[in-house]
Amino acid sequence: MVSSTKKFITAEYHDGQMAYEQGRALTTNPHLSPTPVHAGKLWYWVWGWQDAMADDVRRVKEAILTITQPIDKKGMN
Numbered sequence: 001m002v003s004s005t006k007k008f009i010t011a012e013y014h015d016g017q018m019a020y021e022q023g024r025a026l027t028t029n030p031h032l033s034p035t036p037v038h039a040g041k042l043w044y045w046v047w048g049w050q051d052a053m054a055d056d057v058r059r060v061k062e063a064i065l066t067i068t069q070p071i072d073k074k075g076m077n
Contacts, residue, residue, distance in 0.1 A: 009048070012041040016048025020056075 012031065019028060026049055031042040 012044035013048035016045035017052040020052035
């Protein structure tokens, strides 16, 4: 398995990663409100969510590739 390292860029980025890992949708971003308080935080949250999803996709892809590798029949007895 590929070990993924958690990046800690901002608190919002980390919150986005945690939201994905908890199964929350991308639309649950708490920074969707168009106020100056949320300016910029929206994107850090989204990037954290997307990075967590990309890690998940990498793990699934690696598992599928491991399962579908050819079997070495010479070593099987």
